[in-house]
Amino acid sequence: MGIKDDAVEVRAQGWRTLAALHGLIEAELERALQAEAQLSVVEYTVLDALSRQDGWHMRMQQLARATALSASATTRLVNRLEDRGLLTRILCADDRRGIYTELTPSGIALLEQSRPVHDATLERALAEAQEVPELAPLVDALPRLHARV
Amino acid sequence: MGIKDDAVEVRAQGWRTLAALHGLIEAELERALQAEAQLSVVEYTVLDALSRQDGWHMRMQQLARATALSASATTRLVNRLEDRGLLTRILCADDRRGIYTELTPSGIALLEQSRPVHDATLERALAEAQEVPELAPLVDALPRLHARV
């Protein structure tokens, strides 16, 4: 057991902690968003990403990256949201392969309704994680990543 | 926009960063473990958790918690691994509802073969994430969580 082996173990443990915290938060968000807005976490992520985008439209591939999903999963995800009237597909004028997705008023409304739920649930999930000794250090580190100095 | 709103936004951004890093690492591990040992990340997690356990056996419910999976998914996950001969179910003598799972020699062998792949992939994934400005701070924070002072 040398220094090198320790580094490996420290990384593995860090990864397990990351995965555990991620799972906990995602599970809580899933339940809350499903209950309050019939949205899954990825679906919320799409609406949120679109609203954060200038002009409120993104191409499928950007969406795939934003959600860490495959292209085919993104197609079906957009299908679901389009069927519910939350966003619309818009053909790309300059690149006719491309397709823009854009929030509808209905989509914006649902997002604004569910954002408080999302934020409150996130706060609660982090507070719960704070109580788990294994997770607490990571919870403490998170806000320091983006905090204004 | 007050201090309170900032806290909400900081949390949301921290969560997005966490999710992004988690997705990146998991995707790389998935590909590597699948290619080298025909194991998914959760399957590897089960083998690893069992090997880390005293006596090398755990109950289904412990496994469900360790993998952040539902009870039914855990049942089928154990089925798959049992069918491949990597672990065995052992009836619990004192609580006949309970079922222990235990690694077989074959399972131990596969784990020992795939652990280096896992560790190397994790190191590579973290190095890649280090190059993404948005993820770098979190990557830096990870090893500090468990590092021996």
Added chain:
DNA sequence: TATTTATTCTTGCACAAGCAGATACAGCGC
């Protein structure tokens, strides 16, 4: 002891995800 209640695991069903292949278009060289 008999009966209810809770826990642990498994199964039926519906759905979302990935991979591979197909289609449509862009960009480039001839």
Added chain:
DNA sequence: GCGCTGTATCTGCTTGTGCAAGAATAAATA
């Protein structure tokens, strides 16, 4: 213009997952 390669999106198929319901056992209570 014609063909070729690469990119963007969609569809068929298989698989893993969660939820709800079920079966077996433990624990509690009358």
